[in-house]
Amino acid sequence: MNKPTKWGLIVFGVFFLAYVGWVVEFEYSLGTNQPMGGNSIVIATYNEDNQRHERVLSLRQVNGNDYVAANHWPRAWYHQALDNPNVEVKMAGSEEFAPYLAIPLEGEEDSLLREEYALSFRARAQMGFPPRYFLRLDPR
Numbered sequence: 001m002n003k004p005t006k007w008g009l010i011v012f013g014v015f016f017l018a019y020v021g022w023v024v025e026f027e028y029s030l031g032t033n034q035p036m037g038g039n040s041i042v043i044a045t046y047n048e049d050n051q052r053h054e055r056v057l058s059l060r061q062v063n064g065n066d067y068v069a070a071n072h073w074p075r076a077w078y079h080q081a082l083d084n085p086n087v088e089v090k091m092a093g094s095e096e097f098a099p100y101l102a103i104p105l106e107g108e109e110d111s112l113l114r115e116e117y118a119l120s121f122r123a124r125a126q127m128g129f130p131p132r133y134f135l136r137l138d139p140r
Contacts, residue, residue, distance in 0.1 A: 023073075023128035043068065043137075044088040044097055045080035053077060059092070060117055066137040067105075067113055073130045081135060089137055099140040110134060 041059045044052050055077040060067040070078035081087050081102040088097035105113060113134045119127075 020128075023126065038092065040092060041068070042090040042097075043077060043081070044090075045077045046084050046086075047076075047080050048083065053080065060113065062113060062116055066100075068135050068137060069113070069117065070133045070135075071119070071130065072127050075130075078133060078135070086140070087137070100137045101140050103136040103138060105134040105136060109136070 039059045040056050042054050043057050044054050046052055053076065057068045057077075060069065082104060085102040087100050087102050089100045090097045114132070119132070
């Protein structure tokens, strides 16, 4: 391997590691701070041992329905909701959790949400380009 190729690989490696560090720092900060905004909710999911886990998420509303998105790589809550769709949600302004059913989206409903709440390239890059999935939250 010639010198320019070696230097090119080294520079690429440094930039790649810096990018991975940027993504990890962003996700870690988001996960530990759990920022609450005007459209934030708290969702409670249950793992296979029936242990409760709470996560702050951003609520999206379209055509009178409530939705949440798995936008980040840390998404245990999403897999727990798929395994056990009986979740509890504390809506913004509420003091108590209420029972909901988490429904994964498909087809036109999924396409509508992806179009309505498209993420910018910068946001997707900062999250590390994770796959994105939506759940509809139906009151039980």
